Amino acid sequence: MISQSSVSRRGFLAGAGALAAVPLVGCTQFGVGYSQPGGSIPGEFARRLRIVFWSAFTGDNLPILAGLVDRFNRSQTDIYAEVQTFDSYDGVDQKLAAGLQARQIPDLVVLSDISWNRYFLNDTLEPLNDYFDDAFPPAAFHDRLLAEGIVDDVIYWTPFARSTPLLYVNPEILAAAGLPERAPKTWDEFRDWGKQLAGVTYRGGTPRMRAFTGGDDWYFQGQLWSFGGGISDGFDIILDSPDSLAAARFDHDLIHVDKSGYLAQSHVNDFTAGMVACIEGSTGTLAKITKASQFPVLAGFLPQQKQIGVPSGGSGLAIMKYAEPERKQAAFELIKFMAAEEQSSEWSIGTGYMPVTKTAMQSAAISKIVADNPNYAVAVKQLEIATGPDAVRKYVQTSIQKMKTSIQRIYASAEDPDAIMKGTANDLRRSTERILKQYPNKISR
Numbered sequence: 001m002i003s004q005s006s007v008s009r010r011g012f013l014a015g016a017g018a019l020a021a022v023p024l025v026g027c028t029q030f031g032v033g034y035s036q037p038g039g040s041i042p043g044e045f046a047r048r049l050r051i052v053f054w055s056a057f058t059g060d061n062l063p064i065l066a067g068l069v070d071r072f073n074r075s076q077t078d079i080y081a082e083v084q085t086f087d088s089y090d091g092v093d094q095k096l097a098a099g100l101q102a103r104q105i106p107d108l109v110v111l112s113d114i115s116w117n118r119y120f121l122n123d124t125l126e127p128l129n130d131y132f133d134d135a136f137p138p139a140a141f142h143d144r145l146l147a148e149g150i151v152d153d154v155i156y157w158t159p160f161a162r163s164t165p166l167l168y169v170n171p172e173i174l175a176a177a178g179l180p181e182r183a184p185k186t187w188d189e190f191r192d193w194g195k196q197l198a199g200v201t202y203r204g205g206t207p208r209m210r211a212f213t214g215g216d217d218w219y220f221q222g223q224l225w226s227f228g229g230g231i232s233d234g235f236d237i238i239l240d241s242p243d244s245l246a247a248a249r250f251d252h253d254l255i256h257v258d259k260s261g262y263l264a265q266s267h268v269n270d271f272t273a274g275m276v277a278c279i280e281g282s283t284g285t286l287a288k289i290t291k292a293s294q295f296p297v298l299a300g301f302l303p304q305q306k307q308i309g310v311p312s313g314g315s316g317l318a319i320m321k322y323a324e325p326e327r328k329q330a331a332f333e334l335i336k337f338m339a340a341e342e343q344s345s346e347w348s349i350g351t352g353y354m355p356v357t358k359t360a361m362q363s364a365a366i367s368k369i370v371a372d373n374p375n376y377a378v379a380v381k382q383l384e385i386a387t388g389p390d391a392v393r394k395y396v397q398t399s400i401q402k403m404k405t406s407i408q409r410i411y412a413s414a415e416d417p418d419a420i421m422k423g424t425a426n427d428l429r430r431s432t433e434r435i436l437k438q439y440p441n442k443i444s445r
Contacts, residue, residue, distance in 0.1 A: 034103045034322045039082045045073060048080040051330045054106040055085045056092045056315065057161070060288050064350040072337045079330045081108075089115065089315060100124060107323045108331040112315045113148065114394050116157045119318065126319040128155040131332040140339060140357050148388055149316055156318060158335055159356035161347075163283040163314040164386045165219050166379060169298040173207050173277040176200050183278075183300020187226065187250060190278075190303050194260030203274050210254065211264035211276040212411050217403035218313055219280045221389060222302060223247045226309030231399065232392035235432050240425035243306070245418050252410050252417040263411040268292075283379040284314060286352030290375070299375035301382055312386040314353060352376070354383050398431050 041050050057065050062085060069081050086092045089112035096119070099105050111119065119125050132138050132155075138146060141159055149157030171181035174193070177200045184190040194209030213219070224230050229244030231237070238244055254261040264270045271279040272292040280302065281289060290297050302310055317338075319331045337343060344360035347353065349369050355361040361380075370377040392399050406424040410417045 034105055036323075036327075037084060037099070037104055037106060039084070041080050041082075045080040048078060049326060049330050050080050050082060051108060051327050051334065052106040053081050053083050053331075053334065054092055054096065054109040055083050056087075056089045056110045056112075058085060058087055060291070061284075061351050064347060068338060068343050068347060069334070071343070072334055075337065076333075079333060081330075081334050105320045105322060107320060107327045108334060109318055109320065110160065110315050111157065111318050113162075113313055114389055114400070116149070116316065116318055117394065118397070120151065120156050124321050125156045126321045126323075126328055128158065128319065128332070129153075131329070136336050136339070140359065142354075142356050142358065142361065142383075145312075145354075145356055148312070149318075157316040158318075158339070159314075160317045160338065161284060161314045161351070161353045162312060162316070162356055162383075163353055164310050164312055164379070164382050165222060165280045165302060166283055166286070166375075166382065167300045167302050168271060168279050168281050168289055169300055170207075170271065170274060170277050170293075170295055171298045172295050173197070173200070173202050173274070176202050181298070183298065184303050187303045187305045191250070191254060191258065191260070193277075194254060194258055197260060197277060205275060207274065208262060208276050209260040210278045211267035211270040212251070212255070212261055212407075213267040213279075214263055214404065214408035214411055217393070217400055217407060218311055220247075220251075220403065220407050221393060222280075222309040222311045223251065224309070225311070225387070226302070226305045226307060228306040231390040231403065231428070232432075234391055235436065237392065237425050237429050237432065239428060240422045245421055247305075248410055248417040248421050251407075255411055256414055263408070282313065282352075283382075284351055284353045286375060286379060287350065288352075297375065299378045301378060308385050310382055310386045312383070312388055349376075352379065354380065392428060392432055396428065396431050396435060399428055402427055402431075 036050070036052050039050070039052060041048060053069065055065060066083060069083050073080055084106070086095050092110055093115045096109060116125070138155060145159035145162055146155070149155055149159065167183045169183050175181050177197045179193050179196060184193055190209070197207065197209050199206065221231065224244050224247045227243050227247035227250070229238060229241050229247055231239050255263070267279045268281060268285065268289060270276050272289060274295060286299065317335050319328050323331070338347070339357050341359040341363050344355060344357045345363045345365040348355045348360060349365060355366050360366055370380055402424055406420050409415055409420050
């Protein structure tokens with residue numbers, strides 16, 4: 001049985017106003033007028049059905065995915081899957097929007113947790129319920145992660161590279177300051193440790209407590225929740241609530257009052273270079289950060305304040321509705337292959353992304369790494385307390401850039417963070433109201 005999503009169709013359709021970049025598709029016959037992106041089939045796989053898989057995974061994750069897809073190609077004799085890679089989720093998103101307009105689409109695509117809904121809204125994603133069977137039921141996936149891709153009991157998006165933020169810690173820096181070699185448990189403790197770190201030397205430098213990134217509002221979403229606030233409650237903006245303002249003031253004061261934090265060009269590079277004691281980073285970078293660091297890396301739960309504030313993130317897989325029927329079936333065969341215990345476990349272990357299937361979570365391979373690698377164990381455990389994004393962040397496309405601009409100003413300037421947050425909150429209210437007015441039959445508070 002397919003679990004009911006916590007998001008109803010009425011609520012889900014709230015994203016319709018954010019879809020200016022994606023045209024509505026008027027085609028009524030599957031595949032008519034749509035072509036595959038260019039490519040070729042290697043001679044050893046000649047006379048097979050070719051499917052195109054658009055991916056966002058680069059760097060260390062690219063060869064892992066390529067190896068798994070090559071294994072799929074060699075595991076059977078009917079289908080050849082070709083991976084075409086773009087730089088980041090945004091890169092795939094932009095290419096797919098342009099491809100729909102040009103009527104040239106992949107068969108299978110990686111879409112982030114905050115972008116797939118716009119393609120659903122425009123009726124360009126394939127409903128997947130009928131592809132599952134007793135041998136591979138929807139229940140194979142982690143229940144809550146699968147539920148994020150369900151609308152009115154219909155599956156459109158299956159979990160694949162799912163993540164949460166972790167607090168990455170350099171225990172050697174903390175030890176140099178006489179502090180416990182663990183992650184701080186609360187944000188108040190975090191701030192106190194940052195003050196105690198002042199003047200401490202480490203490998204010839206004077207590290208600070210945290211490097212911030214202004215390029216992703218995902219981490220700040222969790223900070224807002226931890227202080228009892230958020231971006232929105234449903235479609236009601238709460239970014240200027242007292243709790244949300246307190247979260248922004250906290251980050252501002254770490255940087256501009258305590259001088260224990262700063263806005264980095266690359267918070268990950270600064271951490272691996274030993275310049276800071278802590279950063280927030282995705283579980284999907286666990287392997288990369290561990291490999292790049294010249295010190296033992298410690299991963300911890302995010303600190304709490306009033307409550308837990310852990311956002312889920314990452315991406316899943318979707319099949320394009322207007323691909324040819326036989327290619328859609330072939331694309332689902334690749335989804336099924338990647339969800340099998342061996343492939344799903346290998347992907348999670350190699351990248352640091354969370355196990356998304358029950359067999360992977362319970363596999364000997366995952367059990368071994370959880371036992372052997374405390375950092376990975378933290379990542380797996382934290383998944384159980386993670387939450388999907390606030391409605392406005394997920395459905396109002398302009399909200400993400402507005403939030404990025406706001407946190408960059410909070411981190412980089414001495415402006416009053418209350419004024420920044422209140423101004424952004426009013427901007428978001430106007431954006432949300434425009435959508436509510438534009439789609440009165442599709443959206444409700």
